[in-house]
Amino acid sequence: xxxxxxxxxxxxxxxxxxxxxxxxxxxxxxxxxxxxxxxxxxxxxxxxxxxxxxxxxxxxxxxxxxxxxxxxxxxxxxxxxxxxxxxxxxxxxxxxxxxxxxxxxxxxxxxxxxxxxxxxxxxxxxxxxxxxxxxxxxxxxxxxxxxxxxxxxxxxxxxxxxxxxxxxxxxxxxxxxxxxxxxxxxxxxxxxxxxxxxxxxxxxxxxxxxxxxxxxxxxxxxxxxxxxxxxxxxxxxxxxxxxxxxxxxxxxxxxxxxxxxxxxxxxxxx
Amino acid sequence: xxxxxxxxxxxxxxxxxxxxxxxxxxxxxxxxxxxxxxxxxxxxxxxxxxxxxxxxxxxxxxxxxxxxxxxxxxxxxxxxxxxxxxxxxxxxxxxxxxxxxxxxxxxxxxxxxxxxxxxxxxxxxxxxxxxxxxxxxxxxxxxxxxxxxxxxxxxxxxxxxxxxxxxxxxxxxxxxxxxxxxxxxxxxxxxxxxxxxxxxxxxxxxxxxxxxxxxxxxxxxxxxxxxxxxxxxxxxxx
Numbered sequence: 001x002x003x004x005x006x007x008x009x010x011x012x013x014x015x016x017x018x019x020x021x022x023x024x025x026x027x028x029x030x031x032x033x034x035x036x037x038x039x040x041x042x043x044x045x046x047x048x049x050x051x052x053x054x055x056x057x058x059x060x061x062x063x064x065x066x067x068x069x070x071x072x073x074x075x076x077x078x079x080x081x082x083x084x085x086x087x088x089x090x091x092x093x094x095x096x097x098x099x100x101x102x103x104x105x106x107x108x109x110x111x112x113x114x115x116x117x118x119x120x121x122x123x124x125x126x127x128x129x130x131x132x133x134x135x136x137x138x139x140x141x142x143x144x145x146x147x148x149x150x151x152x153x154x155x156x157x158x159x160x161x162x163x164x165x166x167x168x169x170x171x172x173x174x175x176x177x178x179x180x181x182x183x184x185x186x187x188x189x190x191x192x193x194x195x196x197x198x199x200x201x202x203x204x205x206x207x208x209x210x211x212x213x214x215x216x217x218x219x220x221x222x223x224x225x226x227x228x229x230x231x232x233x234x235x236x237x238x239x240x241x242x243x244x245x246x247x248x249x250x251x252x253x254x255x256x257x258x259x260x261x262x263x264x265x266x267x268x269x270x
Numbered sequence: 271x272x273x274x275x276x277x278x279x280x281x282x283x284x285x286x287x288x289x290x291x292x293x294x295x296x297x298x299x300x301x302x303x304x305x306x307x308x309x310x311x312x313x314x315x316x317x318x319x320x321x322x323x324x325x326x327x328x329x330x331x332x333x334x335x336x337x338x339x340x341x342x343x344x345x346x347x348x349x350x351x352x353x354x355x356x357x358x359x360x361x362x363x364x365x366x367x368x369x370x371x372x373x374x375x376x377x378x379x380x381x382x383x384x385x386x387x388x389x390x391x392x393x394x395x396x397x398x399x400x401x402x403x404x405x406x407x408x409x410x411x412x413x414x415x416x417x418x419x420x421x422x423x424x425x426x427x428x429x430x431x432x433x434x435x436x437x438x439x440x441x442x443x444x445x446x447x448x449x450x451x452x453x454x455x456x457x458x459x460x461x462x463x464x465x466x467x468x469x470x471x472x473x474x475x476x477x478x479x480x481x482x483x484x485x486x487x488x489x490x491x492x493x494x495x496x497x498x499x500x501x502x503x504x505x506x507x508x
Contacts (some may be wrong), residue, residue, distance in 0.1 A: 038459065155400035157416050160426070166437060187493065192430045200336070201425030206411035206484075207445030209494055210432035219433045221408050225415060240430060260428055 020123025031068055031079040033124035034062035045173075046110040047138050047183045050249035051096055054135045056105035057083060057120035070127035081124035089116035093135040110137035113174050138173035138181050140244040142254040145270055146170050146180070150180075153263075156225035162200070164223045165265040170216045171244055171253065181205060186212040187245040192238050192258070199234025200226035200260055222258060222265040231261035236260045307358035309350040317341040319348045319362040320379060321495055324464050325488050329355050329377055331464040332450070334388060335500055336381025339468070340366045342500030358469040376454045388467060391417055391482065392450045399444045399452050405437040406463045409456045410485025417449055417482050437490040453485060461489035466498070 006222035015022045026221040037058040038205050039062050061079030064070070087093060093108050093116035103249040120134040146159065146168045171186055171255035172178035172209070210218040228234065240256040259266045309323055317333070320341070324331045335341065341363065352358035359370045359377055367382030396416055401409040408431050415427035441461045444452055455466040465485045486495050 150403065155402065155412075156421060158396070158397045160419060162426075188432050190430065190432055194428075200428075203424045203426065204429045205427070206414050206429045206431065207412065208407045208431040208433065209491075210434050210437075211493070213435045215435075217435050219287065219435055219437070221404075221429065221431045221433065223412065223415075224428040225419065227419075228426065236426070238428065238430070242432075258430065 018165060030064045030067050030069070030125050031061050031076055031081065032064045032067065032073065032127040033081050033129050034070055034073060034075075034127060035060035036087045036120065036122050036129040036131045038120065038133055040133035042182065043179075044134040044136050045179060045180050045182070046093065046108065046135055047140075047246065048110045048113060049108050049249055050103070051109050053105040053107055054093070055118045055120070055133045057122050057131055058104065059122045059124060059129065059172055061124065063090060064127075066125040070125075070129075079124055081122050081227055084121045084123070085244075086119045086121075087199070088119070089096070089114065090115040090144055092137050093118075103191050108135065113137055113139035136175065136179075137175075138175070138179065140171045140181060140186065140246060140251040140253060141174045141185065142172045142178060143242055143256065144172050144178065144180070145267060147223075149219065151265075154223050154225055156229075160225040160227055161229035161262065162223065162225040163229075163261065163265050164221075166219055166221045167267070168217050169220050170218075171212065171242075180216055182214075182216040183246065184212055184214045184216070186216070186218075188212070188218060189245075190240055190242045192240045195237045195239055197234060198236045199232055199266075200224055200228050200236040200262070202236045202238070202260065204227070205238060220267075224260040224262075224265065232262050234261070242254050307350065307352045307355060309348050309358065309362070312347040313345045314348065315342045315345050316363050316366050316368075317498065317500060318486070319350070320359060321464065321498060323350070323355070323358050323362060324377075324493065325495060327355065328462040328488050330454070330462045332376050332378040332454060332457070333466045334379065334381050334384060334392075335405065335466065335468045336368075336388075337383040339381070339500035341368065341379070375458050376449070392467065393448050393508045395446055395448055397446060399442065399447055400438065401442045401456075403439050403441065405433045405454055405490060406440065406459070406471050406485050406487035407431050407433060407437075407491060409440060409442060410453070410465060410483060411427060413449060413452055413485070414483045431447070434490060438487060449483065452492070453483060456485055461487055463487040463491070464495070468500070 039056045046054055056150050059081045061076045062073035063076050064073045083102050085106050092112050092114040094111050095101050096107035116135045121130045149166040151165040154162040156162050170180040190205050190207050192205045238258045240258055242253045244251045256267050309450045325455050350358050350361045356370050371378040401412050411429040411431050418424050420429050438460045457463040457465050463486050
């Protein structure tokens with residue numbers, strides 16, 4: 001027994017000599033929600049027309065002497081909690097189904113380009129805790145170079161010379177600055193049109209198609225061969241328009257300007 | 271026990287003889303071992319049937335379209351059952367006038383009406399051809415450029431090819447080779463592929479925008495192959 005008032009831990013034993021009785025009692029113990037670790041995955045980016053779990057509300061649990069005693073307890077590893085999600089701007093991001101509003105990490109759908117948000121209230125042992133995070137629904141808008149795989153003199157027919165460059169690219173979104181869309185299965189095709197100047201006398205550009213990998217990347221291979229090379233310092237310019245088909249919707253990306261020279265090939269100056 | 275071994279030995283010998291008979295020779299080359307080939311399809315063109323067989327069995331293919339590419343003619347139903355690739359391809363092109371030949375490890379679909387220009391272009395000799403760390407499509411685009419510049423006297427050409435980051439890379443270095451030899455060599459690499467040579471007029475249009483040859487790998491270009499048509503423009507060639 002603790003003579004002074006205050007909290008204590010231990011075991012209480014009640015004895016009755018006259019009845020020949022001895023009983024012991026343990027103090028009761030409750031587990032309450034005492035905090036939430038709110039996580040936003042991939043900075044909240046979600047490609048349009050795709051499903052994903054953008055956020056997770058991960059509750060912390062503490063022991064308590066009574067329900068509603070929401071702080072001051074010792075941390076415990078397990079407990080039970082209920083979840084209640086509120087998603088803002090459902091015109092941009094919406095739950096995959098109403099049942100997703102009561103789970104730890106809800107599946108949501110990117111409805112339209114823009115920014116939405118998710119707020120989670122987590123309750124356990126009559127204690128509530130919450131957190132919120134953004135969701136940015138991305139729409140394929142343009143493409144950008146991620147890295148250069150190779151850049152060297154091209155292997156051309158006899159009497160011709162030129163340049164050969166392979167780059168890894170990613171489709172980017174509508175944000176400022178543009179962010180990459182990390183999504184596999186984007187089906188890309190292109191149309192390339194020769195413009196002016198055309199100092200290298202290009203009359204033919206072969207094109208092809210590709211599909212993005214899990215990181216959203218694809219390769220773009222440029223090559224030029226000309227009788228004007230290697231001497232010429234002039235350039236030939238072409239416009240590349242990439243079409244991205246993703247989740248059965250077609251997006252025409254912002255055109256790129258490709259500049260072919262005898263010793264370099266650049267895309268939008270890069 | 272000895273009797274069991276004897277029966278097993280006879281069975282093995284019989285199977286070996288059958289396999290050897292099916293292997294056969296053509297143009298002095300061993301035709302690959304036979305495989306039962308089946309294709310049941312409705313409402314597809316002969317070209318689509320050929321490509322399905324090629325894709326499913328990873329057969330290196332060469333398709334010369336000819337002046338009137340009837341491979342893309344009327345759609346029909348196919349119920350192909352064949353013991354070897356050549357027979358399967360014959361059944362796919364039945365009634366079109368195309369011949370099926372096995373040459374340089376490649377099954378060739380030869381048109382009844384090759385243009386003079388096609389024949390000339392395909393037999394042109396390039397001093398060298400080199401494609402390093404290229405996909406099959408890249409190598410095909412480069413070869414199309416070689417044809418456009420060297421054989422047709424164009425001043426320059428460019429290629430711009432998209433590919434998946436996991437696309438198969440090939441390395442080629444050939445000396446004194448024709449476009450046909452180069453393309454055949456490309457489609458026998460790695461996961462194999464198909465090359466298509468489209469009818470080109472004897473005189474090219476001023477824009478010079480036609481891409482005569484296109485090469486597709488079965489592993490990396492299943493999508494474009496499934497939609498391949500006889501019309502160059504319909505395949506995105508510019």
